[in-house]
Amino acid sequence: MNRHLFSRLSDVFRVLGLGLILLVSLPALAQFRVEVSGVGLTQVPISIAPFKGQSGSIQKISAIVQADLERSGQFRTVNASHGALDETSLPDLSVFRQAGSDALVSGSVTTLSDGRLDVRFRLWDVVKAQDLGGQSFAVAAADARLAAHRVADYVYEKLTGDKGAFSTRIAYVTKSGQRHQLWVADSDGENAQSALASPEPIISPAWSPDGNQLAYVSFESRKPVIYVHNVGSGKRRLIANFKGSNSAPAWSPDGKTLAVTLSRDGGSQLFLLSAAGGEPRRLIQSSSIDTEPVFSPDGRSIFFVSDRGGSPQIYKVGINGQGVERVTFTGTYNISPAISQDGRWMAYISRLGGAFKLHLMEIDSGNVRALADTSADESPSFAPNSKLVVYATQFQGKEALMTTTLDGKVKARLNGQNGDIREPHWGPFLN
């Protein structure tokens, strides 16, 4: 009885509020930019109905789900005219089929008596007229976005077979005037929380494999030193402050070791350091620059940058320091390797003429393709499902963060803080 009254009331609200919802959601859509290029894209056409009850909320769940799915490159949204829907509705799927949609998400947002939000949804296979299940999450009001990202993760996994990485976090750095800040944000760049503010530069943030800590390079003591920072508690540990420069931290997959670049014995050289701190062990010795180490996902080798051949190129070495192999062979400047979790891909920056461009190598075949047509790309980092790369670039004269699919066809600019935005690092799966 009460429920009927409630749903009838909300129907009235929806009819009255529909125009308002569209207007309100316009600015969000305008900020969100997805650029699709190229032909031959196979994308799942999907309809995402406005969630019942979301009109009263600042965060539009359906808009966040839509943005996530579009940014992944695997989906395109199809609008269909339909009545009010939620996770309990039995929708008339023929409407969506005629509109060209293969899938439908419907759901609701309810504020519970303790102030939390109850987010519920259901996914439909429109073609087979099949209920593909649903979920409900009760989250703190501040975590509405997280709930939306989890809806997107569910849809992504059901329809592509791959795990979604929307409810993960990205760290990045901003510079505004003389203020440098390290942020932890949602995977779409939104909901950024400041982890550290400093009058001196911060570079090279790197997530620990458990997603709780960030290692980074701070210049706060007027030289580069490496901190490990627990983002939940704000506690920081200075783990490398040796004579000279300390930089380029990278975590081993088990989280126990960091590979770092130290100049304490002269030159920029690679060392391994316990995450608990202590005395570093030299990984390899050379008379050249060796820097930017990253572990392979199996933890058995380290990719790094060296100018031992006369120009910076990417190399690989065993974790025991044996068997150095060159990995990049084209071009005279290849830096900043990132390895996908599935071990299949290496993203890196290659200089072509005067331009620095994001490239992708299939490691086994050595095949390379350019992923971006911008000219000041930096610091690529893979999503934990190996399906997207986030990177820093220049956009309209300002620093910006972009994501791209591995075919380079779908790119999105992430919203972020004001000022220059740089040094993205995509965190692991949480939970």
Add this chain to the structure above:
Amino acid sequence: MKNLMFALAFSAFLVGCGTTVPLSDVPVSDATANPVSGAAGANGGSGVNGSGVVPVDLGQSGSLANMPAAKRTVYFDYDSFVIKPEYQALISENARLIMGQAGRKVAIEGHTDETGGREYNLALGQKRAEAVAGALTVLGVSRNQVEAVSFGKEKPAVLGNDEAAYSQNRRAEIRYQ
């Protein structure tokens, strides 16, 4: 009094640095070094009563700390860490000043222009800093006084995306601490 002791110690240090000092003179320079440890003892409080205060004036050698950037900055060519001949006089002058103050720590801060990756530029800046630090130690500066560090492209001296700005940013600064 303290200054006098430092002065004595420095002369001893400079004499000790000379390559022509006969081995038999070494005990003498050891003897003159003793007052320095005495002074350090006073700093530590052993020779001063509880209410005594030993003033520490970090601006004591302000003429060094405030030396204009032009007199302590070495500029480099693109992608190079070779010190050009025109900077030899600047490096010699700084070496002389540093050797004149055995307790003074000096940072050599390497920088690059704003093109290229942050970490690779940090390594390039380190090479520049180490080149200048090496030139200073060749002239007799103690390695313990000098630390070569890098800021990579993080602290450009001049903003701008042209060669005029870039050439001002490819540098190593000698900074007296």
